[in-house]
Amino acid sequence: MEVYNLSYDEAPVIKTELPGPRSRIALNEQDMLETQSRTYTRAFKLAVDNARGSTVMDLDGNIFIDWFAGISVLNLGHNNPIVRHAIEEQLEKIVHINEVPTEARINFLKTLNSVLPKELKDHARTMFTVTGADACEAAISLARHVSGKKTIVAFGGSYHGVAGDIVGATANYHYRDYAGISPRDIYHLPFPYPYRFPVNVPEGDISKVVIEQLEYIIRDPAAGPGSIGGVLVEPVQGEGGYIVPPDDFLPMLREVTEKYSIPLIFDEVQSGMGRTGKIWASEHYNVSPDIMCISKSVGGGIPASMISYRADYDRDLPAGFHLGTYRANPLALAAGTAILNYLKTSGILDRVTSKGRYIKKRFEEMAGKNPFIGDVRGLGYMIAAELVRDKNTREPATEMANTMKETLFRHGLLMLTCGHYGNVMRYIAPLTIEDHIIESGLDVFSESLDEVSKKMK
Numbered sequence: 397m398e399v400y401n402l403s404y405d406e407a408p409v410i411k412t413e414l415p416g417p418r419s420r421i422a423l424n425e426q427d428m429l430e431t432q433s434r435t436y437t438r439a440f441k442l443a444v445d446n447a448r449g450s451t452v453m454d455l456d457g458n459i460f461i462d463w464f465a466g467i468s469v470l471n472l473g474h475n476n477p478i479v480r481h482a483i484e485e486q487l488e489k490i491v492h493i494n495e496v497p498t499e500a501r502i503n504f505l506k507t508l509n510s511v512l513p514k515e516l517k518d519h520a521r522t523m524f525t526v527t528g529a530d531a532c533e534a535a536i537s538l539a540r541h542v543s544g545k546k547t548i549v550a551f552g553g554s555y556h557g558v559a560g561d562i563v564g565a566t567a568n569y570h571y572r573d574y575a576g577i578s579p580r581d582i583y584h585l586p587f588p589y590p591y592r593f594p595v596n597v598p599e600g601d602i603s604k605v606v607i608e609q610l611e612y613i614i615r616d617p618a619a620g621p622g623s624i625g626g627v628l629v630e631p632v633q634g635e636g637g638y639i640v641p642p643d644d645f646l647p648m649l650r651e652v653t654e655k656y657s658i659p660l661i662f663d664e665v666q667s668g669m670g671r672t673g674k675i676w677a678s679e680h681y682n683v684s685p686d687i688m689c690i691s692k693s694v695g696g697g698i699p700a701s702m703i704s705y706r707a708d709y710d711r712d713l714p715a716g717f718h719l720g721t722y723r724a725n726p727l728a729l730a731a732g733t734a735i736l737n738y739l740k741t742s743g744i745l746d747r748v749t750s751k752g753r754y755i756k757k758r759f760e761e762m763a764g765k766n767p768f769i770g771d772v773r774g775l776g777y778m779i780a781a782e783l784v785r786d787k788n789t790r791e792p793a794t795e796m797a798n799t800m801k802e803t804l805f806r807h808g809l810l811m812l813t814c815g816h817y818g819n820v821m822r823y824i825a826p827l828t829i830e831d832h833i834i835e836s837g838l839d840v841f842s843e844s845l846d847e848v849s850k851k852m853k
């Protein structure tokens with residue numbers, strides 16, 4: 397089945413004012429019916445009719461290049477025949493049943509087990525959940541249960557979702573303030589973010605500084621945070637700014653958590669499913685977690701999430717340890733099996749690695765000529781260009797990033813921001829994006845950057 401050449405070839409095509417007349421009506425109607433707390437419609441003023449590959453058509457026939465893939469939910473692109481076929485076949489059989497085995501469920505579990513990181517591969521147990529946040533929530537509950545200890549160590553800049561207890565692990569305090577709660581039994585250490593590490597040490601020592609602090613709070617009962625029952629980390633940070641830690645960080649984290657028998661949880665909700673050029677970002681570091689959180693692209697657009705964990709953690713888990721009516725939707729699992737098999741066998745990951753290097757190089761070239769791109773980083777198709785007002789002070793250029801997002805949109809490119817200060821432009825296109833669509837997108841980015849830079853004071 398052809399998974400490339402699905403996009404609208406001519407993208408981007410902007411033929412009306414934005415929003416176009418039909419989009420404007422739909423947006424106004426949405427305003428009257430839906431919550432004002434929506435986020436994405438603040439930047440992207442369009443109503444969508446359909447989407448193909450790495451392109452999206454609005455109700456007025458304008459065609460946009462999609463560089464955000466539903467925040468990595470659509471790693472094989474929109475309307476991919478492999479995913480569609482799997483869902484359609486399953487639709488004929490059954491669309492919901494609670495927990496009892498189906499062919500879709502068993503096939504998925506076997507396929508997932510065959511691609512897990514080396515220590516989990518072929519002997520993990522999986523617990524289905526519903527959303528990314530729910531998976532992270534289940535993961536910290538399991539870590540606490542297994543260790544018999546309460547405090548979970550998470551990292552600055554982390555995003556693990558906005559729900560229940562897990563919002564306490566999500567580092568940005570705004571989400572907790574909105575909910576009017578304080579974090580419970582969570583302690584944040586700085587993530588090894590070379591461009592903005594809070595301690596002035598040589599880059600080569602950053603991991604060591606974080607790990608020594610972790611070991612101190614584990615070892616010393618009077619250090620403050622409490623008894624450490626788990627460490628939760630994104631192997632490559634997503635919402636925090638597409639931050640790739642130094643190569644020694646995850647191996648050191650593994651070593652210290654093993655030494656003290658503390659469950660190590662990898663949140664691969666955004667970085668997994670091929671996004672970085674390997675099925676899991678942690679494979680770049682050859683490190684396996686004890687518990688892994690999986691979601692987004694695993695359902696191919698149908699909500700799905702799960703944790704996979706060491707079989708010995710399963711020993712005395714009571715029935716109903718973690719629950720949710722909608723867990724393991726058969727349509728999502730059928731899609732997930734097809735997607736995992738495709739990632740495993742098609743060679744697409746090699747393409748993401750080489751193309752990702754090329755795209756990163758193109759951003760670096762732009763950074764060389766532009767005073768406002770302070771840092772370019774990334775792995776595979778998880779690439780960041782961090783905007784600053786001044787390359788020496790590294791003052792975040794948040795407004796510029798917002799203006800970039802709006803300008804790119806006007807020129808037909810959908811791109812999101814992220815980062816501690818919302819000043820990071822992130823490339824997170826479908827892994828199937830065609831060469832000529834990449835080039836068109838880079839042209840739009842480069843021209844928009846020039847346009848916005850001219851207006852910077």
Ligand SMILES: Cc1ncc(COP(=O)(O)O)c(C=O)c1O
Nearest residue numbers: 527528529555556557634665666
């Ligand atoms: C790394 C990571 N973990 C967890 C989540 C939460 O997932 P959800 O929005 O499905 O709850 C996200 C969402 O972006 C994420 O990027």
